[in-house]
Amino acid sequence: MSNTEAVHEPSEPAQQLTTTGESDERVREEWTEYDFAGDAKLAVEDLDVYYGDEQALQSISLDVPEESVTALIGPSGCGKSTFLRCLNRMNDRVKSARIDGSVQLDDEEIYTDGVNLVELRKRIGMVFQEPNPFPKSIRDNISYGPRKHGDLDTGLLARVLGRDDREQEADLVERALRRAALWDEVEDRLDDNALGLSGGQQQRLCIARALAVDPDVILMDEPASALDPIATAKIEDLIEELAEDYTVVVVTHNMQQAARISDQTAVFLTGGELVEYGDTDQIFENPESQRVEDYITGKFG
Amino acid sequence: MSSVTRNRLVAGDSTTSVLVARGVLAASALAFFASWLVLFQWVDETALVAGVHVLKLLGVALVAAGVGLTVVGVGSRLEYFESTPSSSAGLPVGFVFGLLWAVLGGLVATRLLGNALAMWLPVAAGFGIVGLLVSVLPREDVGSTLPVAAILVLLGGYVVVGGINAGWTWSPSWSSAVFPGSELVPLLVVFGALLSAWSAAKAREGFGAEGRQSGAYYLVGSVVFAMLGVLALLVAFIVKNGLETMLTRTSLTGGHLTLPFVGSVPWAEFPFLMNQTGGLFVEVPGVLPAVMGTLWLVFGAVLFAVPLGIGAAVFLTEYAERGRFTQVVEVATNGLWSTPSIVFGLFGLAFLVPRISGGNSIFVGQLVLGFMLLPLVLITSREAILAVPDEHRDASAALGVTKWETIRSVVLPAAMPGTITGVILGVGRIAGETAPLLLVFGGSPYPSSYPNVLGSFQFSTQPPFVTNDALLSPASALPYQLYSTITAGVFPKEIFTNTEFGWGTALVLLCVVLGLYAIGVGSRLYFRRKLHHE
Numbered sequence: 021m022s023n024t025e026a027v028h029e030p031s032e033p034a035q036q037l038t039t040t041g042e043s044d045e046r047v048r049e050e051w052t053e054y055d056f057a058g059d060a061k062l063a064v065e066d067l068d069v070y071y072g073d074e075q076a077l078q079s080i081s082l083d084v085p086e087e088s089v090t091a092l093i094g095p096s097g098c099g100k101s102t103f104l105r106c107l108n109r110m111n112d113r114v115k116s117a118r119i120d121g122s123v124q125l126d127d128e129e130i131y132t133d134g135v136n137l138v139e140l141r142k143r144i145g146m147v148f149q150e151p152n153p154f155p156k157s158i159r160d161n162i163s164y165g166p167r168k169h170g171d172l173d174t175g176l177l178a179r180v181l182g183r184d185d186r187e188q189e190a191d192l193v194e195r196a197l198r199r200a201a202l203w204d205e206v207e208d209r210l211d212d213n214a215l216g217l218s219g220g221q222q223q224r225l226c227i228a229r230a231l232a233v234d235p236d237v238i239l240m241d242e243p244a245s246a247l248d249p250i251a252t253a254k255i256e257d258l259i260e261e262l263a264e265d266y267t268v269v270v271v272t273h274n275m276q277q278a279a280r281i282s283d284q285t286a287v288f289l290t291g292g293e294l295v296e297y298g299d300t301d302q303i304f305e306n307p308e309s310q311r312v313e314d315y316i317t318g319k320f321g
Numbered sequence: 322m323s324s325v326t327r328n329r330l331v332a333g334d335s336t337t338s339v340l341v342a343r344g345v346l347a348a349s350a351l352a353f354f355a356s357w358l359v360l361f362q363w364v365d366e367t368a369l370v371a372g373v374h375v376l377k378l379l380g381v382a383l384v385a386a387g388v389g390l391t392v393v394g395v396g397s398r399l400e401y402f403e404s405t406p407s408s409s410a411g412l413p414v415g416f417v418f419g420l421l422w423a424v425l426g427g428l429v430a431t432r433l434l435g436n437a438l439a440m441w442l443p444v445a446a447g448f449g450i451v452g453l454l455v456s457v458l459p460r461e462d463v464g465s466t467l468p469v470a471a472i473l474v475l476l477g478g479y480v481v482v483g484g485i486n487a488g489w490t491w492s493p494s495w496s497s498a499v500f501p502g503s504e505l506v507p508l509l510v511v512f513g514a515l516l517s518a519w520s521a522a523k524a525r526e527g528f529g530a531e532g533r534q535s536g537a538y539y540l541v542g543s544v545v546f547a548m549l550g551v552l553a554l555l556v557a558f559i560v561k562n563g564l565e566t567m568l569t570r571t572s573l574t575g576g577h578l579t580l581p582f583v584g585s586v587p588w589a590e591f592p593f594l595m596n597q598t599g600g601l602f603v604e605v606p607g608v609l610p611a612v613m614g615t616l617w618l619v620f621g622a623v624l625f626a627v628p629l630g631i632g633a634a635v636f637l638t639e640y641a642e643r644g645r646f647t648q649v650v651e652v653a654t655n656g657l658w659s660t661p662s663i664v665f666g667l668f669g670l671a672f673l674v675p676r677i678s679g680g681n682s683i684f685v686g687q688l689v690l691g692f693m694l695l696p697l698v699l700i701t702s703r704e705a706i707l708a709v710p711d712e713h714r715d716a717s718a719a720l721g722v723t724k725w726e727t728i729r730s731v732v733l734p735a736a737m738p739g740t741i742t743g744v745i746l747g748v749g750r751i752a753g754e755t756a757p758l759l760l761v762f763g764g765s766p767y768p769s770s771y772p773n774v775l776g777s778f779q780f781s782t783q784p785p786f787v788t789n790d791a792l793l794s795p796a797s798a799l800p801y802q803l804y805s806t807i808t809a810g811v812f813p814k815e816i817f818t819n820t821e822f823g824w825g826t827a828l829v830l831l832c833v834v835l836g837l838y839a840i841g842v843g844s845r846l847y848f849r850r851k852l853h854h855e
């Protein structure tokens with residue numbers, strides 16, 4: 021998908037108007053086109069999500085540029101996590117969820133029949149809002165993904181056949197943990213159960229676990245919500261660093277954080293609409309939409 | 322009993338009441354244990370202790386406890402002791418006390434009015450209502466002590482004045498039961514001691530919320546104690562009766578063990594455990610064939626039921642859509658688990674035996690016990706799998722891991738302790754199962770050789786490629802052995818009677834089952850360790 025036909029085609033607002041009525045009049049007026057240089061890694065078009073009869077996302081369209089950090093901000097319950105989960109089709113796992121629209125990864129539609137979900141999720145990694153390490157050792161948590169994908173072979177058979185990848189595993193575990201700023205804390209307790217870590221450590225472990233699979237895109241749902249300022253700073257550094265090779269989409273409630281780390285920001289507001297999307301600097305300094313300005317300055321939640 | 326020390330907000334004289342309450346607790350405990358001694362006939366009911374009849378002493382203890390409770394309760398009501406009672410002991414306590422009083426009233430009326438059938442009812446009802454009111458209406462300190470104290474003093478006093486003594490019996494006209502005083506008195510005392518200890522436990526903490534907590538702890542504690550007591554009694558009884566048989570001609574160095582290169586070395590000898598049951602040259606008949614039979618049965622049943630049960634549970638929880646079908650399967654498995662074992666046995670006899678071995682055999686026994694084990698394994702692993710949080714599944718899916726790999730590497734390990742619990746329970750049941758074994762498994766009650774399953778495999782190049790005669794022959798198992806021994810006429814060897822041999826077998830069976838439990842609990846601990854940080 022080229023830049024010019026990015027998200028906000030002229031026809032877009034009109035369509036929104038027909039689907040959702042009065043309040044969108046304002047949206048259209050405030051609407052702005054975001055144009056970026058480079059390729060779109062993820063292209064979302066007209067994404068509607070319903071949980072039962074409740075509509076959680078309303079016709080969302082946005083393009084995520086490659087090798088950059090995209091922040092999603094908005095009040096609680098506005099559908100940020102829902103949107104994130106649509107990008108690697110984790111919402112398919114919610115029974116009541118119904119999803120309409122299109123998401124393209126590298127110009128390939130992911131919402132069609134015959135998409136290999138396993139392959140898709142290998143390429144789009146995810147860190148959940150709640151830390152959810154497996155009840156296994158720290159080492160096994162990290163090497164779980166690569167091992168299941170056949171990149172590591174540490175089983176009994178491999179050992180007997182002399183194809184043991186233990187060193188490679190140790191290497192991979194260390195690299196992932198270092199990137200997630202956890203290595204120093206767990207270096208000498210890699211065989212301890214991951215559930216014995218603190219909440220913040222668990223969250224960083226989950227980041228490390230996602231990195232170990234080496235995806236193209238990393239989705240993070242409030243990765244720093246349970247962390248102290250020092251660990252948060254480390255995670256922010258990590259995110260910025262990751263953006264050199266990866267495409268990062270990160271949900272955050274912390275606006276300073278969004279302003280610090282992201283290249284572009286999407287603002288969702290209650291009801292599941294995308295109100296404004298653009299360069300982070302521009303969104304925070306000079307938003308087009310009055311509602312976004314109110315939200316950012318704290319007048320509106 | 323806990324000894325709680327804490328700083329009261331208001332300093333006052335609470336030490337006296339605490340001391341009295343402790344005294345009541347001590348008297349109750351003494352009376353309680355003494356009564357059990359009498360009940361078990363370890364102390365003769367006519368014995369004299371310090372020149373007084375034992376039963377009278379028990380009565381004195383009850384009266385003393387009753388007086389002590391009265392002192393604490395009334396003293397607290399008159400604000401002589403520091404306490405924090407609520408305004409009432411509460412309706413539940415009232416109903417219990419009312420019921421006790423009603424029973425007491427009924428007994429008194431029957432005694433005094435000479436079994437006149439119609440008259441005891443109004444008296445009992447009147448007592449009951451009084452008991453209810455006396456416990457509910459006054460403040461808690463009086464309401465939860467005086468009704469108890471009254472019962473204790475009445476009962477104890479009646480015993481002390483000789484109203485009931487060792488030679489006394491009560492045989493109600495409407496029943497053929499006879500209650501001799503030698504049993505009735507200790508029973509009443511046990512019961513009274515429990516009551517007074519509850520009341521004293523409340524009083525010791527000054528009533529109110531803390532008193533109720535103390536009372537509740539005491540109740541929970543005594544229930545646990547009672548349960549352990551019953552268990553210990555059972556085990557002790559079996560050990561007492563079976564130990565002598567089991568240790569017959571045992572010696573630590575009497576036997577020989579032939580080692581390669583070294584030759585014969587002294588070795589511990591356990592004839593009862595290591596000998597065959599029958600045979601010409603067996604001096605001390607043993608239970609080795611039955612032990613081996615039981616172990617093979619359990620092994621085969623587990624081997625059969627565990628993979629099937631877990632597989633079905635995985636299918637039902639992870640793959641099948643929840644709906645009519647899974648509901649039917651759930652109801653069916655629950656029903657299967659409660660099906661009487663003899664029905665399984667009959668099925669084995671009518672269906673499996675003719676098709677597989679043509680007669681009783683170990684293999685059919687394993688299958689039948691496996692069928693019995695299957696539903697429990699299925700039910701418990703289904704629960705365990707359902708209890709694995711969805712977050713783990715999501716986390717795994719988000720890493721691009723397939724569903725089957727997720728089940729294998731995340732869900733099943735997390736569900737393992739629960740599954741093992743089910744297997745332990747099930748093995749406990751099937752290891753002691755007798756009824757189906759009578760129909761499909763048992764052979765000679767005094768076998769002269771143990772089933773040599775491992776040595777009987779025969780391989781061939783033609784179908785079915787492998788056969789095992791030992792598996793297709795009948796054998797003996799411990800519960801089966803026990804049953805056939807005690808129902809048989811005379812024991813073939815002089816050295817034991819049927820009963821002696823039976824008790825020995827029972828003890829070995831108990832040990833085998835406990836051993837299997839230990840293995841199960843050990844493996845469950847191992848998996849728990851892996852799952853949790855400990």
Ligand SMILES: Nc1ncnc2c1ncn2[C@@H]1O[C@H](COP(=O)(O)OP(=O)(O)OP(=O)(O)O)[C@@H](O)[C@H]1O
Pocket residue numbers: 071076095096097098099100101102103114116149
């Ligand atoms: N599994 C679900 N089933 C039904 N409704 C859901 C489900 N998940 C989310 N919703 C609803 O969808 C809406 C958006 O939820 P979502 O979790 O995406 O919000 P969010 O922006 O991530 O909020 P927060 O910042 O609090 O995490 C909410 O109204 C929520 O109630």
Ligand SMILES: [Mg+2]
Pocket residue numbers: 100101102149241
């Ligand atoms: Mg969220």
